[in-house]
Amino acid sequence: MSKLNGTDIQGFVLRGYNLPFAxxxxxxxxxxxxxxALIGRLLEIITTGQRWxxxxxxxxxxxxxxxxxxxxxxxxxATLLSFPVEFQQGxxxxxxxxxxxxxxxxxxxxxxxxxxRVHAWVAINGxxxxxxxxxxxxxxxxxxxxxxxxxxxxxxxAAIMDAGxxxxxxxxxxxxxxxxxxxxxxxxxxQPGQGKLMPDGTWAPLATGELLLGYxxxxxxxxxxxxxxxxxxxxxxxxxxxxxxxxATFRAYLKEHSxxxxxxxxxxxxxxxxRWRDGTPLELSPEKPDPSIVQDPHxxxxxxxxxxxxxxxxxxxAHVRRVHPRDAFGFNGRLINRRRMTRRGLTYGRPxxxxxxxxxxxxxxxxxxxxNASLSRQFEFVQQQWIEYGNDAHQxxxxxxxxGNHGGQGKFVVQGDTTATNPPFICSHLPNFVExxxxxxxxxxxxxALGMIAMxxxxxx
Amino acid sequence: MPNQNGSVFGLTILSPxxxxxxxxxxxxxxxxxxxATLPTGPESPFAQAPGTHLARLVVMDDVVFVGYPAxxxxxxxxxxxxxxxxxxxxxxxxxxxxxxxxxxLDAIWSHCVGYPGVANSGAFIEYMKACQLETTLFFAAVNDxxxxxxxxxxxxxxxxxxxxxxxxxxxxxxxxKEFLEFVGKLESExxxxxxxxGPQRALKTxxxxx
Numbered sequence: 125m126s127k128l129n130g131t132d133i134q135g136f137v138l139r140g141y142n143l144p145f146a147x148x149x150x151x152x153x154x155x156x157x158x159x160x161a162l163i164g165r166l167l168e169i170i171t172t173g174q175r176w177x178x179x180x181x182x183x184x185x186x187x188x189x190x191x192x193x194x195x196x197x198x199x200x201x202a203t204l205l206s207f208p209v210e211f212q213q214g215x216x217x218x219x220x221x222x223x224x225x226x227x228x229x230x231x232x233x234x235x236x237x238x239x240x241r242v243h244a245w246v247a248i249n250g251x252x253x254x255x256x257x258x259x260x261x262x263x264x265x266x267x268x269x270x271x272x273x274x275x276x277x278x279x280x281x282a283a284i285m286d287a288g289x290x291x292x293x294x295x296x297x298x299x300x301x302x303x304x305x306x307x308x309x310x311x312x313x314x315q316p317g318q319g320k321l322m323p324d325g326t327w328a329p330l331a332t333g334e335l336l337l338g339y340x341x342x343x344x345x346x347x348x349x350x351x352x353x354x355x356x357x358x359x360x361x362x363x364x365x366x367x368x369x370x371x372a373t374f375r376a377y378l379k380e381h382s383x384x385x386x387x388x389x390x391x392x393x394x395x396x397x398x399r400w401r402d403g404t405p406l407e408l409s410p411e412k413p414d415p416s417i418v419q420d421p422h423x424x425x426x427x428x429x430x431x432x433x434x435x436x437x438x439x440x441x442a443h444v445r446r447v448h449p450r451d452a453f454g455f456n457g458r459l460i461n462r463r464r465m466t467r468r469g470l471t472y473g474r475p476x477x478x479x480x481x482x483x484x485x486x487x488x489x490x491x492x493x494x495x496n497a498s499l500s501r502q503f504e505f506v507q508q509q510w511i512e513y514g515n516d517a518h519q520x521x522x523x524x525x526x527x528g529n530h531g532g533q534g535k536f537v538v539q540g541d542t543t544a545t546n547p548p549f550i551c552s553h554l555p556n557f558v559e560x561x562x563x564x565x566x567x568x569x570x571x572x573a574l575g576m577i578a579m580x581x582x583x584x585x
Numbered sequence: 586m587p588n589q590n591g592s593v594f595g596l597t598i599l600s601p602x603x604x605x606x607x608x609x610x611x612x613x614x615x616x617x618x619x620x621a622t623l624p625t626g627p628e629s630p631f632a633q634a635p636g637t638h639l640a641r642l643v644v645m646d647d648v649v650f651v652g653y654p655a656x657x658x659x660x661x662x663x664x665x666x667x668x669x670x671x672x673x674x675x676x677x678x679x680x681x682x683x684x685x686x687x688x689x690l691d692a693i694w695s696h697c698v699g700y701p702g703v704a705n706s707g708a709f710i711e712y713m714k715a716c717q718l719e720t721t722l723f724f725a726a727v728n729d730x731x732x733x734x735x736x737x738x739x740x741x742x743x744x745x746x747x748x749x750x751x752x753x754x755x756x757x758x759x760x761x762k763e764f765l766e767f768v769g770k771l772e773s774e775x776x777x778x779x780x781x782x783g784p785q786r787a788l789k790t791x792x793x794x795x
Contacts, residue, residue: 384754515726521783535746535750537746550750550753551750552746552750552751553750
């Protein structure tokens with residue numbers, strides 16, 4: 125595998141920008157020719173995966189399309205019909221499969237997502253709010269000049285700040301953003317523990333085709349992709365989910381139940397997730413947070429569950445153990461290598477300090493964006509089987525403690541031992557700590573493909 | 586040892602389907618139509634007969650030709666494939682089926698060559714055994730315990746979990762008293778019906794995510 129062509133791949137795919145501010149603008153196309161003209165103009169400002177030799181830019185711009193959007197751009201029917209069926213259907217139609225029912229069902233989503241008007245996602249990331257505003261202004265003037273689209277909504281997101289510095293914490297107070305996989309050919313400062321587990325216990329990059337279309341995947345096959353090949357190559361699929369966080373409910377539940385738990389509140393919180401709030405993996409430090417581990421790139425994602433089969437350090441149903449089981453399912457981790465995703469999330473809404481009263485009604489949560497070559501094999505499988513069902517994790521019908529659509533009926537078992545501060549414990553009547561407020565499936569094309577779309581040159585023959 | 590794992594028996598039966606040009610629709614289509622109407626879950630005939638962990642009925646038409654360089658080959662007959670993980674012993678299981686759901690069995694297998702009907706239980710068992718293949722692979726989710734033992738274990742697991750969740754941190758003397766009451770009550774509960782202990786899911790495709 126030679127090095128990938130970073131100038132042909134959108135930068136959002138190849139690297140987490142770690143820029144503290146973002147705005148996701150949602151567009152609707154009314155006229156294909158004018159929309160194509162807009163995309164042509166946008167190409168001038170789209171951020172590619174080219175290396176940042178002169179430091180981080182002030183701002184970045186990226187674009188992706190729903191299937192409806194590609195249809196509005198009048199791609200040939202033979203191309204539109206060649207996309208994987210789950211992408212053609214869109215996330216709303218997949219609600220039953222994904223367990224997006226009850227209060228997570230599409231009729232409860234934000235108005236933007238209840239309608240079928242979103243054709244494109246334009247993501248602006250920036251060093252400052254001023255940079256975001258400047259990029260928004262450029263985007264709006266291009267839209268105005270070309271009359272290429274109607275803005276149907278936007279979503280602002282920002283990292284939670286601590287003493288003026290951007291953190292990777294989310295609203296429940298946990299440090300997030302560990303554990304994105306490495307892929308062959310993607311330049312990145314790699315850490316042991318990323319990628320896939322090898323029989324000798326080392327970690328290696330995943331096949332490129334788990335992330336990008338047009339390359340061999342972990343099965344040695346090309347991922348299912350639209351035709352022509354050049355439209356798909358260097359592109360990927362993205363799931364966008366607006367996940368509302370019920371901070372008040374989370375805090376109240378934790379407080380109420382930790383009263384009966386011998387390990388105390390912070391330990392119970394860590395047992396939910398599998399990491400202490402500062403990010404220390406429970407597996408490596410079951411008794412207390414250890415900043416030296418979090419800060420050590422050789423250790424903070426470098427662990428397995430093999431020596432903790434009973435879950436007495438990290439519960440078998442803890443969030444991170446369920447969604448990234450590492451070696452926990454045996455077979456040297458091979459059962460999970462085709463279920464990995466690259467996450468690009470950011471929090472939205474005003475953060476609320478631990479000592480400040482919180483309300484579930486305030487707009488607050490995480491914009492979850494995950495990139496994968498196959499929405500159905502990767503994202504949908506994880507959502508259906510590992511989040512909304514517990515069989516693979518040997519947790520019966522139990523859903524993921526943090527993300528599950530529990531509806532007040534959920535259960536989570538904290539395995540323990542005979543020490544007083546690490547007792548077994550059962551959390552029952554789990555409410556929904558996280559609620560889905562909308563989202564969709566997007567195709568993130570390569571720079572070449574964007575050019576073909578802009579020029580109306582997509583030819584499936 | 587093939588066919589048996591603990592208290593569980595792996596049964597595979599291939600019954601040739603009658604090839605009669607005059608039958609309209611053909612016998613294989615008649616079986617397919619009947620199978621498509623059978624309920625799943627607790628209403629399934631196999632949940633109503635004793636001792637079934639898992640049952641699967643498939644009409645096997647032929648070998649699929651996948652194109653060159655494969656060689657085109659054909660089966661001598663269409664087959665009805667019946668696979669089940671059931672409680673041993675086999676004679677007891679088959680006679681239990683014949684007793685519990687005779688109409689279903691006759692409606693399905695009457696389209697197969699040489700099927701004698703369930704009215705004569707001995708002949709029915711002999712026929713099924715004549716069609717039996719050796720089974721060495723079991724359905725992965727079935728353990729080696731009998732159906733009633735498995736159902737009782739699931740019921741106990743669920744009840745004990747609920748008990749713990751409701752009694753964590755209780756003062757020991759009261760906990761013991763309530764636990765003894767709980768055990769007495771649990772022991773007097775009937776074994777749950779097969780098919781009732783799984784997750785309640787809107788999806789009816791057996792977990793296939795498409």
